[in-house]
Amino acid sequence: METVQPPTKRDSSPASGAKTRLSREIVLTTALALVDSEGLDALTMRRLGHELGRDPMSLYRYAANRAALLDGVTELVLNELAIFPNDPDWQAQLRKIAHDLRLLALRHPNVVPLLVTRPLSTPLGLRPLGTLRPLEQILSLLTDAGFEPADALHVYRAYYGFLYGHILNELQEFIVDPEENEALLRLGLHRLPARDFPRLRALGPVLADYDGAAELDQGISILLSGLAAPLAHAESSTDD
Amino acid sequence: METVQPPTKRDSSPASGAKTRLSREIVLTTALALVDSEGLDALTMRRLGHELGRDPMSLYRYAANRAALLDGVTELVLNELAIFPNDPDWQAQLRKIAHDLRLLALRHPNVVPLLVTRPLSTPLGLRPLGTLRPLEQILSLLTDAGFEPADALHVYRAYYGFLYGHILNELQEFIVDPEENEALLRLGLHRLPARDFPRLRALGPVLADYDGAAELDQGISILLSGLAAPLAHAESSTDD
DNA sequence: GCGTAAAGTCTACGGCGTAGACATGTTTCT
DNA sequence: AGAAACATGTCTACGCCGTAGACTTTACGC
Structure with missing residues (x-):
């Protein structure tokens, strides 16, 4: 997977400057960062291409299609385990x-x-x-x-x-961020009809922590x- | 949600003929049928509209957007429990x-x-x-x-x-249908490098049933x- | 330097969700 | 019956999507 040519000129720092050659690893890492920060829907070929400063079509050299890209991200995450x-x-x-x-x-x-x-x-x-x-x-x-x-x-x-x-x-x-978790959550619960969901509503505080x-x-x-x-x-x- | 006017003329059979009025129930039921038979991806507004013989935009009277439609299908299924x-x-x-x-x-x-x-x-x-x-x-x-x-x-x-x-x-x-399950599954397993996945490969028969x-x-x-x-x-x- | 293969780009197509204006049908009130 | 109010369905159009196919550019082995 890794090229091992050392002596000729070659930028070895991967995510350094502007226009290194792409690689599957770079693509997947950027994809994961995008998903982490903006959610799954933000991961489109076009958007990811933009993120990498490349034409979207260039991504197809590193993943057969969007589904394969998703699989790659999954794999990348599981490798952290x-x-x-x-x-x-x-x-x-x-x-x-x-x-x-x-x-x-x-x-x-x-x-x-x-x-x-x-x-x-x-x-x-x-x-x-x-x-x-x-x-x-x-x-x-x-x-x-x-x-x-x-x-x-x-x-x-x-x-x-x-x-x-x-x-x-x-x-x-x-789902909601921990800070205003309690308030929002209870607010959500408040929407529930008291007649149909008495126990769930009563559990508000317990659900919060x-x-x-x-x-x-x-x-x-x-x-x-x-x-x-x-x-x-x-x-x-x-x-x- | 349900109007309760009884005495005037009104067709009570819901899913009878060709062009009854749509209803949330009809929409969701059709959507579920579509998902069951062709998968989640087949459930698009346009396709569902086609299935119902209606303009896709008419669906928005019964679900705020596609996400809400999916929620509706989820709810429908859970109601079977x-x-x-x-x-x-x-x-x-x-x-x-x-x-x-x-x-x-x-x-x-x-x-x-x-x-x-x-x-x-x-x-x-x-x-x-x-x-x-x-x-x-x-x-x-x-x-x-x-x-x-x-x-x-x-x-x-x-x-x-x-x-x-x-x-x-x-x-x-x-995933694969039970008939050719064993064959296909083993075929899939056969792809795995024997060196890295010995136990998984050995489990082929056990996995099958x-x-x-x-x-x-x-x-x-x-x-x-x-x-x-x-x-x-x-x-x-x-x-x- | 030259040929070759890899990497990246361009253009274009069909399909998607859905906003907004509009047409049609139905109910309600007088 | 007629009109007003409202619910239902349609049309058009926009910007986004994935990706096929032909192309240009770059990098590398000789």
Whole structure:
């Protein structure tokens, strides 16, 4: 991916001056910055071209089309996630990944819709490889921990399902910025007919201060203790 | 919303012949049908207008813009979900809702992206009311079961989070139609570099037959048993 | 320097959401 | 019945979008 020609004149600082050669990395990074700052809708070929000071059509050298561009952004974000498949304490590692991914989502909230919906239109085997890396690594973590491959898959599904669900949940309640969160939120709630939504309205204050990390951690605890069961079972009955 | 003039001449059969008056219901139903059969992208104002034999602009009498139309479709789908907040067995009810929602998602897979992403751009209090109904009803179910309101919210979040996560997971693996599922899926997997994705590739056969209902049920069981803890605790210590 | 391939540009097409003015149909009041 | 008020549907037009295809410019190996 990286050219390695050193001696001839070549600007090595990537995002330095005015008109370096484009690269897939530059394109994707700029795209991500755009999405982060102005939302998914702002990421159009024309706009991104403008952002890079290039003709929009030049982007097609680095992504086959807009969908592929979105996939690239997704991949880029997921690459920020560090997983240690060799951690001897698989539960601790899963917990850490969960918190890391949560923070990643909070850092790139506008990318989350991509994270959850892009895979819906792409068969597993055809997804960007960077997207499948976490899956492979977690499978590795779990099988090393003693799970049968099929069980590892089950655990992964339950775990990742819960994790993604939590992230979606949390982002849904976070929309307005934290400062005026309480006021705006209550204002929103006030719109609800009191007759039909008594409990939801009553929860206004509680909704306002949502400790996502704690809530996630608690859920993970419940899940992990439940999921570890087959492991203990197997260990006590066989001796392989 | 509904006019209640009965005695004068008025066609009561709604979706009868060729050129009845439009209505929000007709518009949304047609929109849903379109999404179900051809996907989200097919739902454009122009296409929907064509489908209804009307000028596209006429739709704006029934939805403020395209986003509102999508919200309407979301609401319509969620209305298919029946919740019984008075069920004395809250765990059984939550389990039933989970399976119902799963089936709903399988029936309208193209709507699932809306279900999970639309709320991300709308503060809770401003969502379509039909969207908040499940939340309110589940809160009702849980408080009736003895949960403090704040705890009910916690339980709801963990439960719904897991549920949505599972649905996303399952749909991601379902993309190709079940008939040639195995072949295509393995073909997809075959593309993966063997060096980097050994465990994922090895799981091909297991991935192919995914019993979503069972997997969901098992996850719900784990979660419910963990979530019920505070309830038992409160019951044994106080007597109110 | 020259040929070749890569990178970037230009033009153009069809489709999109929707603002605003307008036409048509229906209901209500007298 | 007639008129006034209103709801419903239509037309035209604008600026944006993704991207196909032909082209020009640049960079690099010899």
